[in-house]
Amino acid sequence: MKKQLPKRHELDVKFTWDMTNLFKKEELYLEAFDLVEKDINLFCEKYENKLNSKEQINEALTTFQDIQARLSRIGSYSYLQVTTDSVLEENQMRHGKAMIRIQDISSKMAFLSNELKQISDELLLETAALNENNQYYLKDIINEKKHMLIPEVDKALVALNPVLNAPYMNYNRFKLADMKFNDFVVNDISYPNSFTLFENEYEYDENTEVRRKAYETFYQKLTEYQHGFASNYQAQVQKEKIMSELKGYQSVFDYLLDDQKVTKDFLDRQIDVIMEKLAPAMRRYALLLKKVHGLDKMTYADLKIAVDPKFEPRVTIEESKNLLIEGLSVLGSEYNQIVKRSFSERWIDFPQNQGKSTGGFCSSPYGASSFILINWNGQMDEVMVLAHEIGHAGHFQYANSNQTALNTRPSMYFIEAPSTTNELLMANHLIKKAKSPREKTWIKSVMISRTYYHNFVTHLLEAAFQREVYSRVDKKEPLSAQILKNIKLSVLRKFWGDAVEIPDWAGLTWMRQPHYFMGLYPYTYSAGLTLGTKVSKMIENKEIEPQDWINVLKAGGTKAPLELAQMVGVDLSTDQMLTEVIEEISAIIDDIIANQENS
Numbered sequence: 001m002k003k004q005l006p007k008r009h010e011l012d013v014k015f016t017w018d019m020t021n022l023f024k025k026e027e028l029y030l031e032a033f034d035l036v037e038k039d040i041n042l043f044c045e046k047y048e049n050k051l052n053s054k055e056q057i058n059e060a061l062t063t064f065q066d067i068q069a070r071l072s073r074i075g076s077y078s079y080l081q082v083t084t085d086s087v088l089e090e091n092q093m094r095h096g097k098a099m100i101r102i103q104d105i106s107s108k109m110a111f112l113s114n115e116l117k118q119i120s121d122e123l124l125l126e127t128a129a130l131n132e133n134n135q136y137y138l139k140d141i142i143n144e145k146k147h148m149l150i151p152e153v154d155k156a157l158v159a160l161n162p163v164l165n166a167p168y169m170n171y172n173r174f175k176l177a178d179m180k181f182n183d184f185v186v187n188d189i190s191y192p193n194s195f196t197l198f199e200n201e202y203e204y205d206e207n208t209e210v211r212r213k214a215y216e217t218f219y220q221k222l223t224e225y226q227h228g229f230a231s232n233y234q235a236q237v238q239k240e241k242i243m244s245e246l247k248g249y250q251s252v253f254d255y256l257l258d259d260q261k262v263t264k265d266f267l268d269r270q271i272d273v274i275m276e277k278l279a280p281a282m283r284r285y286a287l288l289l290k291k292v293h294g295l296d297k298m299t300y301a302d303l304k305i306a307v308d309p310k311f312e313p314r315v316t317i318e319e320s321k322n323l324l325i326e327g328l329s330v331l332g333s334e335y336n337q338i339v340k341r342s343f344s345e346r347w348i349d350f351p352q353n354q355g356k357s358t359g360g361f362c363s364s365p366y367g368a369s370s371f372i373l374i375n376w377n378g379q380m381d382e383v384m385v386l387a388h389e390i391g392h393a394g395h396f397q398y399a400n401s402n403q404t405a406l407n408t409r410p411s412m413y414f415i416e417a418p419s420t421t422n423e424l425l426m427a428n429h430l431i432k433k434a435k436s437p438r439e440k441t442w443i444k445s446v447m448i449s450r451t452y453y454h455n456f457v458t459h460l461l462e463a464a465f466q467r468e469v470y471s472r473v474d475k476k477e478p479l480s481a482q483i484l485k486n487i488k489l490s491v492l493r494k495f496w497g498d499a500v501e502i503p504d505w506a507g508l509t510w511m512r513q514p515h516y517f518m519g520l521y522p523y524t525y526s527a528g529l530t531l532g533t534k535v536s537k538m539i540e541n542k543e544i545e546p547q548d549w550i551n552v553l554k555a556g557g558t559k560a561p562l563e564l565a566q567m568v569g570v571d572l573s574t575d576q577m578l579t580e581v582i583e584e585i586s587a588i589i590d591d592i593i594a595n596q597e598n599s
Helices: 026-047 053-085 091-117 121-130 132-147 152-160 168-180 195-200 208-246 250-257 264-277 279-293 317-327 334-346 381-402 417-435 438-476 481-499 503-511 522-540 547-556 559-564 574-598
Strands: 184-186 188-190 362-364 370-371
Touching: 026 053, 026 250, 026 522, 053 091, 053 132, 053 370, 091 132, 091 152, 121 132, 121 370, 121 438, 152 417, 168 208, 184 208, 188 208, 188 317, 208 250, 208 481, 208 503, 250 264, 250 438, 264 279, 264 522, 264 574, 279 381, 279 438, 279 481, 279 574, 317 334, 317 381, 317 417, 334 381, 334 547, 362 381, 370 381, 381 417, 381 438, 381 547, 417 438, 417 522, 438 574, 481 503, 522 547, 522 574
Parallel strands: none
Antiparallel strands: 184 188, 362 370
């Protein structure tokens, strides 16, 4: 029988992240909060209704950047502790109080962008020319003017933020705190189930009966919540549609993509090219899994099993550290120090526990260490997950060190490139270290099942689902649990064709993903991996120096995504790069199939 997940206080703290990297003790966090509120009151007194010269504007923005940096650390301290234990009342209360205070701060500070939008473009450009650190923010202000609201409406929307952002908070609370999954029985053995156990253990379980039963009972529980989840999601997309209309966008797509600095044809290209050209290769891969495992049929519950499960190496946390230091050494000694620090300074939260967020992420508050959340299961592919998240950490450690607080974050279209570059550098290192053809084939299979499946299939099919949802939203068509389920089913069945049996319950997969509350995020995984595939090859083949890529990371948000790619000579303006990556994925799959047939 599989064990129940431990509670947070039962864990060995050396494998958890160290929140004292932000504040040594709770009292210092509260003092920092009090002090920043005082400074914000002074800021408002000094600058509200007084931004009438380029010198005054630059002075205000410099102070504003410092305030934003401090708020980044304060907000992270309250939020990150909820992600590791959303059940603990202390964490809920800390985060709840922080959100109330930060909302008050946002309302007070709303005057800054509102007043800047009332200033002439000429004065704003003169102001930007005086201070490079402020010019990117000011140019964004100029671009936002064509969609600006009157100050009173804008201020009202800021005040309503807690309500407007409630769907995402509700989703996480339902998923991580309220939903309780039933145990299931296989061959007289009882197995507990949960979001974390299902997504980290059972989806990959070699025992077909256990795996399929886990899927069946997991989705039975989702069925019980589908109408409430659908209503919550409907509130999210309706909010986005209303905001797009208030701001004068022609469609909700234009509204959501504006901040990404790309147009809808980039979204459409990722979805349409991958749906057409990658699907045949992934179907071949699915049929290989069926053959290798001797399955009676290939079902949706079988897609994440390993090609060679008997070979699956187990890895300790210490071994993963050594592998990552070796594998990412190609990026140079300076970058390797970031990798080492992530372990020695306890940036990483490894264990699975009750109430912890599923999946993984990296948060990098300005002026502090990064914080990486994963759910460690001891399998080799977790090293790839860590390489991915350390890619995010390295990116923002460089950006935070070289840019001011308002200039660190690039377009979401680029955000997954540094992380996926790391994944592929790690995979290439492991292939070079492989001691047998079997091990090489296994690593290639991890590249397909972990790196490319996750980013080019799972998240891409989420994007295809989103596109259909938002198309309906633009047409003012209502959504329901059944409609959402049918949209997801249609997307899954179109991609997998006759190769995989997709049962009706698989349509509830949309309920598993928090990305739907983050705008048009899912398609950017494949966009980032398109660039990441090219950059990792260029580094491996010495076509660029590691420092060339690090310079891109240091640029933060000071360039548009296509400009960042151009810094290393990559053109993302056409579908050529995407097509090349799909051809490479297809070749890897064919190689795996050939090796399996010859073994």
